[in-house]
Amino acid sequence: MSGKTVAGNFFEDFHVGQRIVHATPRTLSHGDAALYQALYGSRFAVQSSDVFAQSVGLPKSPLDDLLVFHTVFGKSVPDISLNAVANLGYAEGRFLRPVYPGETLSAHSEVIGLKENSNRQTGVVYVRTIGTNEKDEQVLSYVRWVMVRKRDPESVVPAAVVPKLATSVAAADLHVPPHLNFDTLFGTAQSGSRHLWDDYAVGEKIDHVDGITVEEAEHMMATRLYQNTARVHFNQFSEGQGRFGRRLIYGGHVISLARAISFNGLANALLIAGINGGRHVNPLFAGDTVFAWSQVLDKQPLAHRKDIGLLRLRLVATKDLPCGEFPDKDDAGAYPENVILDFDYWAVMPRA
Amino acid sequence: MSGKTVAGNFFEDFHVGQRIVHATPRTLSHGDAALYQALYGSRFAVQSSDVFAQSVGLPKSPLDDLLVFHTVFGKSVPDISLNAVANLGYAEGRFLRPVYPGETLSAHSEVIGLKENSNRQTGVVYVRTIGTNEKDEQVLSYVRWVMVRKRDPESVVPAAVVPKLATSVAAADLHVPPHLNFDTLFGTAQSGSRHLWDDYAVGEKIDHVDGITVEEAEHMMATRLYQNTARVHFNQFSEGQGRFGRRLIYGGHVISLARAISFNGLANALLIAGINGGRHVNPLFAGDTVFAWSQVLDKQPLAHRKDIGLLRLRLVATKDLPCGEFPDKDDAGAYPENVILDFDYWAVMPRA
């Protein structure tokens, strides 16, 4: 390998407090929005129609929150997870400002924890990654932790630092766009559902019914759109000789599919405000069909606002398994092999 | 299924005169136009080049008429045809105004007919669907009829109402954009053909020669772009156990493929003005190769205009069958199994 080729960082290359500026800044456009539409089929009204977005106080349709997430995440891959064995989890995710077509996103990360595994082959790297727009305003902040290979199992590394992470983002810490306004007559015929925040009960489960089969061309186009360079997604020649014998689908692709499927039952969960946690508990491969169900974990009103509520939702995705019976982990926390995602987030929803 | 999940309307849920406002409004952009280009490879000059569009009096390139059709159609699916067994036909389609990138399309339908089938398992629903832009101007109006399941075969329904539909749209009822102007030197080198309206004869048949093989990723990306949620297109897990054992391709995808293929022989059929009728006579599946041929059914000059003519065209598409011998229905009206589409439309073409 030439000295000019990036081989990615190994566990030994990280230190707590390290700040990494990621390449490549990227201007997102209506073209990216259209591709996101074609890849997932999302139907949330605010992201779909400038006119609808204006009816709720926004200047125009923002880009899908998850497109922003994937774009920021993708930038961190060459520096953080090129030598990762697994993407272990997310926490403390906050969407801080809507992103509109024409804005340019950059990303940087800070290493906030490091812990070698007992086998000394790998270690866990905790990073807080921040996405900013061209005015250097933060648009997204989240923590993720990944298991990264050591360059040399024998190398001695510093004592473990494990960050204390919130199990969920406090509602008071979430950002709701200041001009967002559902006071005026909210168009439920346009949004696709008459069910608003007040209609959802904590504990309620929703089977989203629909299933979407995934193709190789789709997940690779998505992952390239995000400039995510993780090798396992693209290279059948090497993956064919690897652990699964095939290309692994980017976990974020699963989140976006499940979120799009969740429209049927959560059509008014218009924006994502926070990510409390998320785990990719089994791999997804091309040819599999993704289904999803949700559970309402919490409800919080927004201070001083009668028109907006926050809904904490658990979004569970499966492969080749319809969700009418809400397939879930067992009492010991073990997931059935057909469950692929357990994602915990805050959504913004209009009130009645 | 949760009470919040949309299960779609059954035959009993419709009544004649019913007006249904469809979710979700959608702003179409240059991104949608680029995806449409990548999915079908159309080469009609007016939709391809702003400069060419301006040379014929339009402010810029309009979106492809069929992209507008599919977008409006897609909105109607969750309300009209989620429980459809078959999409039976189209009639009285009129494109009323060009749609440009940046415009927001909404749709609503009126139920104009209902007829239970003799088996009492299903019935035919006739709707007129109207697409409007953000100024509430109509851009498209068409009738379609679908066979929809009854919720309960035993339920008693009102007496049949079958609308009287025109066998074709009268040329005088078609809309041609008022500023469209082919008086100036029309650029046949740019448009791809020197054959203009006066060169076509009623009865003439054209084999469009080229074939395009369809992939699963393509038709699903297309159908999601249109926010069409019909389950048969996306879910291999359930369709694998169904009638065909595989995903069925959205009929509109076939129309767009055939229209793009028809460029070779009809390059100056620049705009679609009306849809007289259309039937999807056999299903298309991924891996099949689509071919097409056309026949000129009628020619009409445009009143008070020497530069524009209307051509009524029959567009027949096949799968895995080149069209050199113009495969067609037999005298009894039965189609060979390789014929998939029989589509009757009006095109706008410059005169010599």
Next chain:
Amino acid sequence: MSGKTVAGNFFEDFHVGQRIVHATPRTLSHGDAALYQALYGSRFAVQSSDVFAQSVGLPKSPLDDLLVFHTVFGKSVPDISLNAVANLGYAEGRFLRPVYPGETLSAHSEVIGLKENSNRQTGVVYVRTIGTNEKDEQVLSYVRWVMVRKRDPESVVPAAVVPKLATSVAAADLHVPPHLNFDTLFGTAQSGSRHLWDDYAVGEKIDHVDGITVEEAEHMMATRLYQNTARVHFNQFSEGQGRFGRRLIYGGHVISLARAISFNGLANALLIAGINGGRHVNPLFAGDTVFAWSQVLDKQPLAHRKDIGLLRLRLVATKDLPCGEFPDKDDAGAYPENVILDFDYWAVMPRA
């Protein structure tokens, strides 16, 4: 075949000096840029971020040079190579002006050489193809030669004219955008590499490491985006009965994949200034995985500029063969069957 269907030109239809205006002009947009991104995953900073482009003196991100190349090339296909047996080579390619979203590209070609093959079945056609923008300014000029079928092997053709083509474009003849400026602090953290022009040595080889597997849906969407109508790429029904038994991937798709892969090792090769030569030495099919390596062939400073250098690069792509050992032609000039592309170009790179 109807007289209205284009069958393409045969060898006898060309004459030296002939000028052919190609259909269809095309306005490229942010949508095309996003699709290009999704298809190849390129990460070069100038094309990725308007902010970055402005930091180096450009008004905004230009479209990828190869998107411009494929668009111009695609227009020439119906007139030049619809009846081609093989695309033999490129030479004297010069990118003369950046193209930005919103610009409209047209193309025309001049026949500069003709040589019948000794078997009299085919002949080689040499054309210089020129792409222009809506102001009729040239944006691209290149020569290619293709082997084209004769309509009739018995027909007598004029004496051979073989143009004298430069083996490489002289650095002094290359165009560098006049406002491009790397004098200010160049953002190597943003661009993805700290290696600048002065760090590369003539003769140096770089293995780009990463591999990308190609799917049928991807290469067909790409080739339709470019309005390239060559039949071998789209029609499994006919190709299944042909030479390879399958669809052949457009050679330009390979160039774009290899160029995107070359980011890892050449991140600061920000623009392509010229194409010295290029040969598609073996076919690529869906399911194959593309790898690439580069060699620095030459380095030239830019007259009167301390901030910009030109790097002549040889880009070799393989299928199903990692490039750690730099697979290459043998001493007799014969290529291993896994080598698919040998491409020679000039890149623009900032100096230290």
